[in-house]
Amino acid sequence: MSIEVKVPVLGESISEATIGEWLKKPGDAVAADEAIASLETDKVAVEVPAPSAGVMGQQMYAAGDTVQVGALLAMIEAAGSAAAASPPATPAPAPAAAPAPAPAAAKADPAPAPSVSSGEPVSLSPAVRRLVLEHGLDPTGIRGTGKDGRLTKEDVLAAAESAKAAPAPAAAPAPVAASAPTASGAAGRETERVRMTRIRQTIAKRLKSAQDTAAMLTTFNDVDMTAVIEARNKYKDLFEKKHGIRLGFMGFFAKAACLALKDVPSVNAQIEGDEIVYHNYADISVAVSAPNGLVVPVIRNAETLSFAGIEKTIADFGKRAKDGTLKMDEMMGGTFTISNGGVFGSLMSTPIINPSQSAVLGLHRIDQRPVVMPNGEIKARPMMYLALSYDHRLIDGREAVTFLVRIKEAIEDPTRLLIDL
Template structure:
């Protein structure tokens, strides 16, 4: 008996999604709750689990199709028998006919073997980019699934096989004409739903808000010294590495309390002030920038903040962020410094009214007590909606963050 597979509830106000990838083929055996397809929503990728154990029947939609919540996308034959051996038997029966054209057969077989590995959209993209055979990589994720770290480790170690490498060896002469045709090749790839949403929201922010950016620089000497002194003890006690984001998040929470307009937002003709700090942390994911939220960050310790950010980073790499992880946020911190950015003008994340941009740390000459000395300096950038936040408030907020980072004792005695 066939059981219908429907698009699950995707989250508040989300009514449709795009089929990102089929993780199983018709005829593949599936277990109860095993992901059979991945959907891309405006914010995250969502796996569609099998409602029963059995064999995947029809796929009623194609990759790239838009589907609504509750739509039927496939069927599963409960208790069915996987049809995987059938193609093998068929190819064996037709072996005498296929003998005259041996090249295509092994390529097709290898492709089917590789595609049978269950991959998340992030991992699938990485495998395709490197042209790897996923079945040659050992997975460490749930139920042995591949993670992004597994693929990158295999690439670094050189242990992963190239897709189709084995069967391609006997026909090595075939690719000789490829260089001439691909010298000026172009490729058109449809924008993912996440990328389309990011593009619309950022453009909307520019058109709606009165954006302005103010800059300052901060001497990172004290924070670097504290980190170097306590990082080993910190990791031993809390099980997480001590970074700089914990310090900046605590400094931001203190500054938001003193300058509440930076933590507010405009709704119609009203200003909504928040007495809590839900900090959105910009994280790079395979499909684009995402901003999971550290809720009630003002109540957290540095260790709790660092652990939460670390969990978000891992989930983003594995494509496992949920709608709940992304919901809300009153202020954003974006750290372009991890990619080497010297300075930028970040764009606010509506309906928020401000975003703090962090940048790379580099030694620069500065004047201290009348002497030119070398200090590890970082540029800070605060972009804000000038409709709500005045220049004085923006500058005061940024100076408060600077003072807390240059003298971390302020974070302990609440100054």
């Protein structure tokens, strides 16, 4: 009996996907709910599970093909019909003459064991693929310890450590006549051509579309982080003990943004045709890194959440973004975006608006800088640059500056977050 595997529903407005890789080959045993393929959509990589146990049968598409939602993807054969899923054997030649006996020596030689570096394609999860590329390793030369011999992150990290620890082979002394390399044989000029993933293609199109559509402008301010750092240092242990999550800076900025969005509602609005749509809620998109690029999951109704609720949501998004398990609907919508480039060491940037939103707040690294205090004294203070990129078609310069000032006031005096001021 054959069971059809179809492309699952991938989320609202998502009608197609690209086959990133097949995790099972025809003839492989498959357990119920085991992933057999990875699909790349515009936002995330989605694994397709087997509907029942059996043997991997015919695959209707190859890796890299585009498939529609609901299309027949593959067949799962019942375990008893494994022979049907196996590639057909080469037919034996007609018995024209008796074959010559094989040499005795050839009989004695056992069949060689398959090599881990045989050059066969290796199925890699997105996280493993990223590690392989980062360390410049050949995945076919790494022995996998995962299910069905698949590579795990630990396998790749162990191989990377082994490569570092292995002594470099001693170079044979080159003849004097050949010591000068020719231009065509110069080392270090290799190139590699890698196909863009569907997610990366979509990121490129959306960001370019934002530049082409919005009248984008960026305004800057800086903020003294002293009060937030002191509050965090004072309460972080009690906070973690009570809520089971660390108190970070993003909770403060998310709450400050909610207050500022109330005061300047145009920053939380968007243009649809010839109308402006205002939102009386704050669905804050938070940019986080994933193996295949930047993803922007949404904190729904952030204005109603506590500090702990915001920090838990962000931590969960970050973990699942690295594991590739974010759901499609978790990245849909959003009325305003916060992007924290400071975690990577960014001093200043002009972030690009996330369509179809109208503004994005960019956070940057904290540096000790000299600041003139109100009494004229100069002190070293932990300062951060803030950047607000906005659509000037909807948001005036006065409103953009006012929004950043509200953020600055709330961060420099966190009590405002408690009394809604």
